[in-house]
Amino acid sequence: xxxxxPAYLLMLxxxxxxADVRGRRVPNWLTLGGAVVGVILQMAYAGIxxxxxxxxxxxxxxxxxxxxxxxxxxGPADVKLLAAAGTVLGPYHVLxxxxxxILVGAVIAIGIATATLAMRAARSPWHRYAxxxxxxxxxxxxxxxxxxxxxxxxxxxxxxxxxxLGATLTAAWAGLLGGIGVQP
Numbered sequence: 001x002x003x004x005x006p007a008y009l010l011m012l013x014x015x016x017x018x019a020d021v022r023g024r025r026v027p028n029w030l031t032l033g034g035a036v037v038g039v040i041l042q043m044a045y046a047g048i049x050x051x052x053x054x055x056x057x058x059x060x061x062x063x064x065x066x067x068x069x070x071x072x073x074x075g076p077a078d079v080k081l082l083a084a085a086g087t088v089l090g091p092y093h094v095l096x097x098x099x100x101x102i103l104v105g106a107v108i109a110i111g112i113a114t115a116t117l118a119m120r121a122a123r124s125p126w127h128r129y130a131x132x133x134x135x136x137x138x139x140x141x142x143x144x145x146x147x148x149x150x151x152x153x154x155x156x157x158x159x160x161x162x163x164x165l166g167a168t169l170t171a172a173w174a175g176l177l178g179g180i181g182v183q184p
Contacts, residue, residue: 038087061086
């Protein structure tokens with residue numbers, strides 16, 4: 001990996017996370033432009049093989065979060081951000097980064113849900129879950145009941161932070177950051 005790729009990856013991820021925290025959106029110029037720069041860096045590093053790596057990483061990154069997007073659990077910018085990171089990380093490492101991001105997101109969501117329930121009288125999701133489980137057991141068909149606006153599970157958070165944390169941890173674990181903030 002060329003020396004600029006780790007710095008570029010961290011810059012892309014953390015600027016996106018900051019934008020998501022600040023304005024609850026990640027701009028297209030950052031995600032799509034980030035993917036283009038990732039492809040260019042991969043091609044500078046490995047020629048036409050870099051193009052293949054970047055394209056496969058983009059596809060895997062997008063596919064990991066696509067179910068969450070289709071279920072309205074994540075936004076389109078989250079899908080595009082992980083796909084853009086995939087152009088730099090490649091398919092194998094973006095797969096690990098994607099699942100790491102989902103785990104980090106789950107921890108953040110549990111923390112937010114716990115704090116929200118402790119701070120105010122938000123409605124608990126357990127009744128809704130029981131109705132979904134009862135429907136499944138009686139009819140044999142799964143049903144999804146979306147959370148009400150005042151339910152704790154309706155609370156949204158900037159998922160780009162989870163992506164930035166998950167991808168940064170994955171890159172550090174895989175030794176892809178070189179000397180940037182990682183000591184052997």
